[in-house]
Amino acid sequence: MPPRVLDEQSFLAREQLIIDAALIVIEREGIENLTIDKVVDLVPFSKGTVYKHFSGKEDVILAINNQAIVILCDLFERVAKFDACPRERMLLLNFAYLIYSILHPVLFTVDLCARSPSVIEKCGQDRIDKQDAMQTHLMFTIGSIIMEGIEQGYLVLPESIDVQQICFSNWSMGYGIISLLSKHVETCEGRAGLSVELELFNNNNLLLDGLGWLPLSKDRDYKSAMFKDFDLVFSEELKALKALGRDLRF
Missing domain, CATH: 1.10.10 (Arc Repressor Mutant, subunit A)
Structure with a gap:
């Protein structure tokens, strides 16, 4: 048969x-x-x-990460389309990443492993191509907000910095803060008393104020704006967070 x-x-x-x-x-x-x-x-x-x-466990890891990127793309695209000034949406991107990490902690931890050469070299080309395409789309979504800031006169790029570098700075800052302040990381003096939400907010403002991205944090109440935006952009995710006994507060 x-x-x-x-x-x-x-x-x-x-x-x-x-x-x-x-x-x-x-x-x-x-x-x-x-x-x-x-x-x-x-x-x-x-x-x-x-x-x-x-083909092996590495191929499974990459498939998991590809599904993770789909979830992240959806969150980021909602932020990119949201009706707010570009700088406000850059702040929201970091909170989208935080929400993703809380609701999908396993997917968040898989990400760096899935990008390593020891994993990629053992995966099927179709899956690799899919990941490359989705990561490019993710970076394009972030870059489009930065480009809007430039086109609308809110941001003038310093001579030595381009859009890709700002994308990378924003991602690395968000990833680092979320990882270091995760409940899964052993507590140490350097992080004692720090809140992941507040540090995301503060460090993002440090980065964007340093770039001279208008409106500067001293001229706009971004904290109040964030709490209004959360309800509008992440309503379903907020319900899921609440079910876990978690709120976004800072």
């Missing part, structure tokens, strides 16, 4: 089951302990079937 050929929808549904099982393993044991055997133990099909979808 010939093997049953799955239609595309069934094939993708089976692939999602594999990804979901891998996420369970990562949540329980950490990404460093992910193996295909552990994934197989959690799904209703054989190792051979798993290998029809993924």
Whole structure:
């Protein structure tokens, strides 16, 4: 009897089951302990079937990260389309990233591992191309807000800095603050008493004030604006945060 050929929808549904099982393993044991055997133990099909979808655990990790980028793109696109001045939306981007990290902590931790050469070199080219395309789209979304700030006269780029560098500065600052102030990081004197929301807000204003991006923080009440914007842009996410017993406050 010939093997049953799955239609595309069934094939993708089976692939999602594999990804979901891998996420369970990562949540329980950490990404460093992910193996295909552990994934197989959690799904209703054989190792051979798993290998029809993924070349190895690295390929699974990249697939997980691709799904993570889809979620992040949706949050960032909502911010980019929101009716507010460009600087206000740059602030909102950082809070979109924070919301994502709280609601999807496993996906947040997978990101850096998924970008490492040791993972990428073992993945299928289609998945690599998909990740590259989505990351480009993500950076374009951030860059479009910066370009609006320039075009509308709110920001004049310093001679030695371009849009890509501002995108990188904003991302690295947000990632660093969220990672260092995460509840999963061991407490030390350097972070004692610090709030992730407040430090995101303060450090973003330090960066944007340093660039001379108008309106400067001394001339606009961005804190009040943020709390109004959260309800308008992230209403469903705020409900999910509340269900976890978490609010955005600073």
